[in-house]
Amino acid sequence: MADNDIEKLIEDLSAPGRRARQDAAHAVAALAAEDPAAVASHVEELCDALERPEAQTRWEVLSALTSLAAVDKEACAAAVESAEASLFDEDSSMVRLAAFRLIVQAGLGGAEEAGRVWPVLDEAVQCFHGDPEYRDMLVALVSFAQGPAPKDVRDALAERVSFDAEKSTLPYIKAYSQEIVEAAKADR
Known part of the structure; x- marks a missing residue:
């Protein structure tokens, strides 16, 4: 994937529409699973996306960070702190599980x-x-x-x-x- 395509996906994590954010998060998670280094320079934006209201965006981003943490523990050190809040999300078991997996991977x-x-x-x-x-x-x-x-x-x-x-x-x-x-x- 071209760098400008990755940049667009990262931008779309902050899009005004829920569906655009979810689609971008899904694509980022798939990209990170295939090539974790492709998202390594975007940890700050990924952590910011954990503040979105919809659960799918959060669990997809947590999955992307988990893929990245498997190959670059330093890149995701800050993400663990963000994941801790997601671990105790009262509304979504998927978000809790994704956060748990990220924290385990960091460990x-x-x-x-x-x-x-x-x-x-x-x-x-x-x-x-x-x-x-x-x-x-x-x-x-x-x-x-x-x-x-x-x-x-x-x-x-x-x-x-x-x-x-x-x-x-x-x-x-x-x-x-x-x-x-x-x-x-x-x-x-």
């Missing part, structure tokens, strides 16, 4: 990053336990448990999900919780 950037994001992830696990997006949050936590988190964070994560790993009556919660505990306790 995969290194031990220090994992330690920094863990308190927010821990709070989200407590808040959204049993909500529709919780299953997908557990999937993301498996990768976090397998990542570079320091031992104290991995221990806290294992403790957080240990009850469900042992006693949950919901098979998916029990299975993912067990997988998280095993990954968190694995020797590194």
